Amino acid sequence: MAIKNAFYAQSGGVTSVINASACGVIEACRKYSDKIGTLYAGQNGIIGALQEDLIDTSEESDKVISDLRYMPGGAFGSCRYKMKNINENPLEYERLIDVFKAHNIGYFFYNGGGDSADTCLKVSQISKTMGYPIQAIHIPKTIDNDLPFTDCSPGFGSVAKYVATSTLEAGLDIAAMSATSTKVFILEVMGRHAGWIAAASGLAAQKAGQPPHMILFPEVAFERARFIDQVKKTVKSSGYCVVVASEGVTYADGGLLSGSLVKDAFGHKQLGGVAPALCSMIKNTLPYKYHYAVADYLQRSARHLASKTDVEQAYAVGHIAVEKALEGKNAIMISIQRTNSESYSWTLGEVALDRVANQEKPMPQSFISENGFGITQKARDYLLPLINGEDYPPFKNGIPAYSTLQNKLIAKRCKQWALS
Amino acid sequence: MAIKNAFYAQSGGVTSVINASACGVIEACRKYSDKIGTLYAGQNGIIGALQEDLIDTSEESDKVISDLRYMPGGAFGSCRYKMKNINENPLEYERLIDVFKAHNIGYFFYNGGGDSADTCLKVSQISKTMGYPIQAIHIPKTIDNDLPFTDCSPGFGSVAKYVATSTLEAGLDIAAMSATSTKVFILEVMGRHAGWIAAASGLAAQKAGQPPHMILFPEVAFERARFIDQVKKTVKSSGYCVVVASEGVTYADGGLLSGSLVKDAFGHKQLGGVAPALCSMIKNTLPYKYHYAVADYLQRSARHLASKTDVEQAYAVGHIAVEKALEGKNAIMISIQRTNSESYSWTLGEVALDRVANQEKPMPQSFISENGFGITQKARDYLLPLINGEDYPPFKNGIPAYSTLQNKLIAKRCKQWALS
Numbered sequence: 001m002a003i004k005n006a007f008y009a010q011s012g013g014v015t016s017v018i019n020a021s022a023c024g025v026i027e028a029c030r031k032y033s034d035k036i037g038t039l040y041a042g043q044n045g046i047i048g049a050l051q052e053d054l055i056d057t058s059e060e061s062d063k064v065i066s067d068l069r070y071m072p073g074g075a076f077g078s079c080r081y082k083m084k085n086i087n088e089n090p091l092e093y094e095r096l097i098d099v100f101k102a103h104n105i106g107y108f109f110y111n112g113g114g115d116s117a118d119t120c121l122k123v124s125q126i127s128k129t130m131g132y133p134i135q136a137i138h139i140p141k142t143i144d145n146d147l148p149f150t151d152c153s154p155g156f157g158s159v160a161k162y163v164a165t166s167t168l169e170a171g172l173d174i175a176a177m178s179a180t181s182t183k184v185f186i187l188e189v190m191g192r193h194a195g196w197i198a199a200a201s202g203l204a205a206q207k208a209g210q211p212p213h214m215i216l217f218p219e220v221a222f223e224r225a226r227f228i229d230q231v232k233k234t235v236k237s238s239g240y241c242v243v244v245a246s247e248g249v250t251y252a253d254g255g256l257l258s259g260s261l262v263k264d265a266f267g268h269k270q271l272g273g274v275a276p277a278l279c280s281m282i283k284n285t286l287p288y289k290y291h292y293a294v295a296d297y298l299q300r301s302a303r304h305l306a307s308k309t310d311v312e313q314a315y316a317v318g319h320i321a322v323e324k325a326l327e328g329k330n331a332i333m334i335s336i337q338r339t340n341s342e343s344y345s346w347t348l349g350e351v352a353l354d355r356v357a358n359q360e361k362p363m364p365q366s367f368i369s370e371n372g373f374g375i376t377q378k379a380r381d382y383l384l385p386l387i388n389g390e391d392y393p394p395f396k397n398g399i400p401a402y403s404t405l406q407n408k409l410i411a412k413r414c415k416q417w418a419l420s
Numbered sequence: 421m422a423i424k425n426a427f428y429a430q431s432g433g434v435t436s437v438i439n440a441s442a443c444g445v446i447e448a449c450r451k452y453s454d455k456i457g458t459l460y461a462g463q464n465g466i467i468g469a470l471q472e473d474l475i476d477t478s479e480e481s482d483k484v485i486s487d488l489r490y491m492p493g494g495a496f497g498s499c500r501y502k503m504k505n506i507n508e509n510p511l512e513y514e515r516l517i518d519v520f521k522a523h524n525i526g527y528f529f530y531n532g533g534g535d536s537a538d539t540c541l542k543v544s545q546i547s548k549t550m551g552y553p554i555q556a557i558h559i560p561k562t563i564d565n566d567l568p569f570t571d572c573s574p575g576f577g578s579v580a581k582y583v584a585t586s587t588l589e590a591g592l593d594i595a596a597m598s599a600t601s602t603k604v605f606i607l608e609v610m611g612r613h614a615g616w617i618a619a620a621s622g623l624a625a626q627k628a629g630q631p632p633h634m635i636l637f638p639e640v641a642f643e644r645a646r647f648i649d650q651v652k653k654t655v656k657s658s659g660y661c662v663v664v665a666s667e668g669v670t671y672a673d674g675g676l677l678s679g680s681l682v683k684d685a686f687g688h689k690q691l692g693g694v695a696p697a698l699c700s701m702i703k704n705t706l707p708y709k710y711h712y713a714v715a716d717y718l719q720r721s722a723r724h725l726a727s728k729t730d731v732e733q734a735y736a737v738g739h740i741a742v743e744k745a746l747e748g749k750n751a752i753m754i755s756i757q758r759t760n761s762e763s764y765s766w767t768l769g770e771v772a773l774d775r776v777a778n779q780e781k782p783m784p785q786s787f788i789s790e791n792g793f794g795i796t797q798k799a800r801d802y803l804l805p806l807i808n809g810e811d812y813p814p815f816k817n818g819i820p821a822y823s824t825l826q827n828k829l830i831a832k833r834c835k836q837w838a839l840s
Contacts (some may be wrong), residue, residue, distance in 0.1 A: 014596045016589070044599040073592025079600040165819050169436070169721040172493025172822065176434045179464040180499040185717060204819060275714075276696060293716035294695075297605060301589040304725060307818065387818030398727065398807030399585050399624060402592065 003035065004106025006325070007049060008057075009042030010141075011112030011119070014074040015155030016303040017314035018141050021111050022075055023068035024318025025139070026057050030065075035326055040103065043409065045079035046110070046119060050092065050419065052099050052412045059408045067403035069315060070393035072303035075405050083119050084420070086126065093126040095417055101132050102413040107325045108134050111318070113142035113153070117333055118357035124331040137321045138333040138353055141314070143300045145196040146360040149351040150335035152386055154317055155300070157310030160200030161387035162302045163189050163244070166295065168204035171211030171242045174291075178240035183288035184231060185242050187212075188275035189295050192248035194363045195219050197299070200383055201244035202375035211242035213373075216274070218248035219363060220372040222257060227278070228285050230373060235288060245274045304400055308389025313346065320348050344385030423455065424526025426745075427469060428477075429462030430561075431532030431539070434494040435575030436723040437734035438561050441531050442495055443488035444738025445559070446477050450485075455746055460523065463829065465499035466530070466539060470512065470839065472519050472832045479828045487823040489735060490813035492723035495825050503539050504840075506546065513546040515837055521552050522833040527745045528554050531738070533562035533573070537753055538777035544751040557741045558753035558773055561734070563720050565616040566780040569771040570755035572806055574737055575720070577730030580620030581807035582722045583609050583664070586715065588624035591631030591662045594711075598660035603708035604651055605662050607632075608695035609715050612668035614783045615639050617719070620803055621664035622795035631662035633793075636694075638668035639783060640792040642677060647698070648705050650793060655708060665694045724820055728809025733766065740768050764805030 008025050010018055022041070029039040041055040042048025048055070055076055057065070068075055086093055100108070110120040120138040127134035140147050145156035167187060174185045191197040195217030204211060213234045216222065234241040249257045258274045275292035282290050317334040324332065332350040339345045367379035375383075393400040428445050430438055442461070449459040461475040462468025468475070475496055477485070488495055506513055520528070530540040540558040547554035560567050565576035587607060594605045611617040615637030622635060633654045636642065654661035669677045678694045695712035702710050737754040744752065752770040759765045787799035795803075813820040 010596070013601075014593055047599065071592065072589045074596030077599055078596045080597070081600050161818055165724055166718050166722070168819050168822070169492045169723055170717040172491065173434055173717045173721040176430070176494030176496075176498045177500070179467065179497055180501050181433075182717075187718075203817070273696065276693065291716055292714065293718050294712065294714040295718070296711055296713035297590040297593045297602075298586050298607075298713050298715070298718075301593040302586070303589055304585055384817060389818070390812070390815055392810070392812070395810055397623070397804060398581055398809070399588050402588070 003037045005037035005104050006039045006107035006109065007042065007100065007105045008039055008109040009045045009048060009111065010074040010076055010078040011045045011110060011116040012078060012080060013143065013300065014078050015141060015143050015300050016072040016158045016306050017154055017311050018111060019068040019071045019073070019075045020311050020314035021139050021141060021154060021318035023065060024315040025109055025322055026065050028319040028322035032322065032326060036107065036322065037104065040105065040410065041076040043407065044077035045081065046083065047079050047081055047419065049096050049099055051417050052414050054103065054410050055407045056410050059406055064403045064405060069311065070303060070400070071402045072301040076407065082115050083122065086122050089420060092420065093122055094130065096123060097126055097130050097132050097134070099414055100134055106134060108136040109139055109321050110136065111139040111141050113144065114147060114358055114360060117353055121331055121353040121357045124353070135325050135330040137325050137329065138356070139317050139321050140333055140335070143190060143197065144194065146194055147356065148359045148361040149356055151338040151346065152336055154310060154314035156196060157307035157386035158302070159190070159197055159299050160383060161307040162299050162305050163197055163201045163295065164203040164387055165305060167201040167212050167242065167244055170293065171204060174240050174242060181289055182291050183235050183240045184282055184290040186275045186278050186290065186292040187244045187295065188247060188273055188292065189244060190299060191218060191246040193218055193360060195246050196363050198244050198246040199363060199367055199375050199379055200387065203380065203383055203387060209238055212244045213238060213241045214243045215373055215375065216243065216245040216249045217368060218246050218250060219365065219368060221252035222249050224281060228281060231282065232286060243278065245278060247274055249274050303393055306391050307387045308391040309386055311391045316348060324350060341381060344388070423457045425457040425524050426459045426527035426529065427462065427520065427525045428459060428529040429465045429468060429531065430494040430496055430498040431465045431530060431536040432498060432500060433563065433720065434498050435561055435563050435720050436492040436578045436726050437574055437731050438531060439488040439491045439493070439495045440731050440734035441559050441561060441574060441738035443485060444735040445529055445742055446485050448739040448742035452742065452746060456527065456742065457524065460525065460830065461496040463827065464497035465501065466503065467499050467501055467839065469516055469519055471837050472834050474523065474830050475827045476830050479826055484823045484825060489731065490723060490820070491822045492721040496827065502535050503542065506542050509840060512840065513542055514550065516543060517546060517550050517552050517554070519834055520554060526554060528556040529559055529741050530556065531559040531561050533564065534567060534778055534780060537773055541751055541773040541777045544773070555745050555750040557745050557749065558776070559737050559741050560753055560755070563610060563617065564614065566614055567776065568779045568781040569776055571758040571766065572756055574730060574734035576616060577727035577806035578722070579610070579617055579719050580803060581727040582719050582725050583617055583621045583715065584623040584807055585725060587621040587632050587662065587664055590713065591624060594660050594662060601709055602711050603655050603660045604702055604710040606695045606698050606710065606712040607664045607715065608667055608693055608712065609664060610719060611638060611666040613638055613780060615666050616783050618664050618666040619783065619787055619795050619799055620807065623800065623803055623807060629658055632664045633658060633661045634663045635793055635795065636663065636665040636669045637788060638666050638670060639785065639788060641672035642669050644701060648701060651702065652706060663698065665698060667694055669694050723813055726811050727807045728811040729806055731811045736768060744770060761801060764808070
């Protein structure tokens with residue numbers, strides 16, 4: 001079998017550990033250099049393949065590649081670019097194959113969430129249609145934890161750890177201030193459709209009554225009066241109230257809290273966000289001083305507080321993707337399987353991409369406590385192992401020492417391509 | 421000399437290392453147990469003294485006290501309570517002395533910022549007037565870094581490290597996404613009157629062009645058109661723009677950005693914040709996708725990312741306060757002195773409280789770059805040593821393992837007291 005080159009790209013919102021997956025892919029390719037040629041990385045994800053902007057990863061030293069394990073962001077650039085349906089725009093898929101053919105690429109490793117799984121599947125399909133063999137392997141990644149057929153998605157555990165730790169730490173702050181100052185604190189976290197991340201904040205509480213006192217899930221219809229009432233009760237019983245709110249919290253009619261209330265001086269609706277909206281409600285009804293934080297990108301880039309379990313899984317799914325490819329596998333997603341729940345252990349598996357693509361795994365209703373404001377023991381049992389362990393990056397001059405890649409582009413061989 | 425008891429209280433906004441100062445005070449008291457009696461801590465700061473809610477720290481084990489070094493928040497409760505001028509409300513000061521007398525307290529250790537320094541001074545003055553000797557020692561603490569006559573204030577270095585690290589990490593995230601998604605990211609940090617914390621974000625940049633691309637200081641009058649123009653220029657040259665904004669950013673007329681623009685659906689002005697206000701401006705003028713984070717309490721409670729230098733200084737100022745008291749010192753604040761700037765070293769000193777009280781140390785104008793959007797080498801030289809070193813707390817179950825104190829109150833001996 002003639003040696004083929006490989007292509008790797010990062011897709012969608014980056015995580016603090018997506019580069020650990022890149023590290024796994026690249027180190028595996030180097031390990032099997034007798035069976036696999038050069039690994040090219042797409043500059044800015046799949047756009048790099050379409051526009052033939054291919055980064056030659058062989059130009060990077062072993063040290064720099066090994067440092068990728070510690071680096072947040074997306075080392076080669078990611079993108080939000082959904083390829084059209086193959087029937088609508090077959091040329092785009094054909095272009096991919098043309099570029100892969102021009103560079104003798106036989107392996108396609110795509111590191112992303114649900115949309116990317118779909119792209120990955122399409123690439124394997126078009127490669128058959130066009131008679132140019134490509135093995136397409138999807139490497140799971142998403143902080144949203146919504147990929148099906150895998151116990152969890154790399155990227156989620158570290159956000160979960162960040163959110164649980166931040167809730168714990170801020171909770172101690174407010175507890176100390178509440179006698180004379182701030183009584184309500186709202187932390188807004190990511191999660192548009194599912195409350196996985198918000199749920200993780202519940203791990204901050206070691207016993208009943210500890211923060212977070214309320215979690216607002218996208219899965220539970222928001223009722224203003226119930227919210228205000230619960231805040232009031234909590235301040236009365238605990239002296240203060242810590243709320244963790246998912247950005248995707250909605251009213252029963254499906255209207256988002258964020259952006260729905262707030263207009264700027266020019267009368268334009270503005271970003272707003274859930275936390276300011278909730279604070280506004282408190283301001284108008286309760287006599288309590290409040291504060292809010294919006295974790296936004298900090299939560300998904302906080303590599304300094306990554307979960308060791310998450311880092312190990314992110315690395316492993318990247319590494320094994322290459323081995324699966326060398327075994328001849330195609331059109332699969334690497335999955336993580338929980339083999340023991342009591343004393344957590346996991347192994348890697350695979351799942352056919354046509355089962356994965358374009359599906360979102362919802363958070364089980366059984367994870368949400370009866371009053372809708374907390375998590376159940378079942379949720380704790382699932383979540384706890386995913387945030388376990390620390391894996392600090394090296395620091396220099398007081399901040400993490402993140403390497404810089406050269407990201408050298410190779411010479412183009414195809415004609416120019418404009419994105420549609 | 422008969423052995424006297426001691427009193428310690430935490431005041432104002434807590435920091436991630438104020439408990440390290442408490443640890444220093446308590447461990448020093450235990451070390452000199454032949455010269456000093458029981459150390460009582462005020463429950464919720466000075467209010468604990470006024471209301472005779474005194475926590476007996478001798479009930480806590482050595483292990484729990486040693487764990488205080490790692491715990492954010494304020495272990496005994498803090499307060500925002502400014503004692504009135506002594507001429508206006510002498511009874512309040514007399515009450516303090518009554519409580520101290522009832523419990524044979526001869527040492528008053530007050531851990532806070534500028535206001536607390538003033539209270540501390542007043543306590544030493546009234547003790548003379550009333551003929552009951554109290555030695556009052558002020559232990560510096562404030563994330564605002566605005567105490568005079570000290571090189572820095574414990575609490576600041578850790579916030580600075582958090583903000584620099586978060587800016588670096590989020591910057592890598594946005595860099596990876598900017599080709600097809602978010603181009604502008606705004607991080608709102610604390611600092612109402614001075615830009616010390618915002619300035620620290622500048623340490624994230626190792627060379628020109630790296631994030632943060634713009635810092636908005638309270639010291640520089642905000643001009644909307646210049647801001648928008650600079651964002652535009654930066655996105656053109658770097659592909660994306662990371663902005664760190666102080667909550668205290670103001671227009672030339674003194675109007676705050678935060679809260680000035682935003683009204684909720686009921687027409688009430690709302691909290692708003694600087695970051696949403698800036699995003700609103702971008703939304704109305706530029707075609708860029710933006711995101712914002714508000715660090716709020718996360719920045720000052722993030723003990724998991726404390727600066728080792730800061731923790732050591734916080735502990736040391738607490739420990740030496742007890743030794744200074746035993747040397748007979750009174751009405752002083754402990755200060756930190758930079759003894760070597762090249763290879764940073766520091767020592768502790770003292771400064772008379774009547775020089776410190778009610779003064780704010782501004783950030784030098786020479787720390788701000790010529791265009792008003794960055795920091796100078798002078799600022800870097802000052803800031804860098806303060807964020808140096810890591811000092812991780814122990815973790816258990818994926819989150820920091822913070823001890824819980826018993827906080828046992830002692831029996832009251834004085835009559836009830838209502839706060840005025």
